[in-house]
Amino acid sequence: MPLTTSSTLLSASTTGDTPLILLVDDVPANLDVLVDQLAQENIDIRVALSGEEGLQLANILRPDLILLDIMMPGIDGYEVCKRLKLDPELADIPVVFLTAKDEEIEVERGFSLGAVDYIHKPFSMPILKARVRSHLALKRKNDMLEQLACTDALTQIANRRHFDLSLKREVQRAQRYKQPLSLILLDVDFFKRYNDQFGHCAGDNCLQIIATVLKAHLRRPSDMVARYGGEEFAVLLPDTKLEGALKYAEKLRQSVVELAIPAASANNEVVTISLGVATANATMDATTLLQAADTQLYRAKHAGRNQVAAEGFPT
Ligand SMILES: [Mg+2]
Secondary structure, rough: OOOOOOOOOOOOOOOOOOOOOEOOOOOOOHHHHHHHHHHHOEEEEEEEHHHHHHHHHHHHHHOEEEEEEOOOOOOOOOHHHHHHHHHHOOOOOEEEEEEEEOOOHHHHHHOOOOOEEEEOOOOOHHHHHHHHHHHHHHHHHHHHHHHHHHHHOOOOOOOOOHHHHHHHHHHHHHHHOOEEEEEEEEEOOOOOHHHHHHHHHHHHHHHHHHHHHHHOOOOOOOOOOOOOOOOEEEEEEEOOOOOHHHHHHHHHHHHHHHHHHHOOOOOOOOOOEEEEEEEOOOOOOHHHHHHHHHHHHHHHOOOOOOOOEEOOOOO
């Protein structure tokens, strides 16, 4: 298979569960051999002809495994690996060095930079394939565990742990890029009464339905909804001003009313939510933003529930 251009899409299928490998090598002939052999496996392959391109593609594609040459002009393989491991979003991608360098000190350096394996050229193709399969299987298991650790078992949306990490990251990002970051904290009104009257199964079901609605309203990949506590949810909206977040919150409030879940409360006919909205300013840390949204949620509750509150709104 000739490689006339770099970063060629070599497999038709990039969807589903087919694992994706990124090959980085400055010698096209080396890539040809690997592509031919690995194409026989059920693997999608992309290639990069330099360290720079490898980093770029890793960032865009988030491959499941990177086979990385060491000796390349420009950024060499060691430096590529180092930069990958420094980026929290890319650090989990396993890196296998594939190189003619075979001195002990070089191999040790590769591992110390965070590589999971080190394969010498010229290599035995069956052994290389076996190692690739084994690393891909491990990666799949790690991804599943990571997914489980981030997910709320009842509602299948992000859990508190995942939310806390995301909030921290988004606050840093918002400060770095001087972008607004909005947070909605919301709570199911009279949920204790609901549980008391209809039982915990019905209560769980109610939370699941509300979580589904909240999730369905997410507009961008960067938006996230999480189960924050028992009947409390959080919606994180990067690059969103207070005005936008208020509209969003109001839409969520209406959507829950429209679900028309019969309420236990004598005050309400259907289950409703109260929402507090806050937007981080340039110096606000995660805790302060959370407190600000929580204060507004308290205001919404105090003012009669089934409503949205933010600083200065309603006046
Ligand atoms: Mg090379």
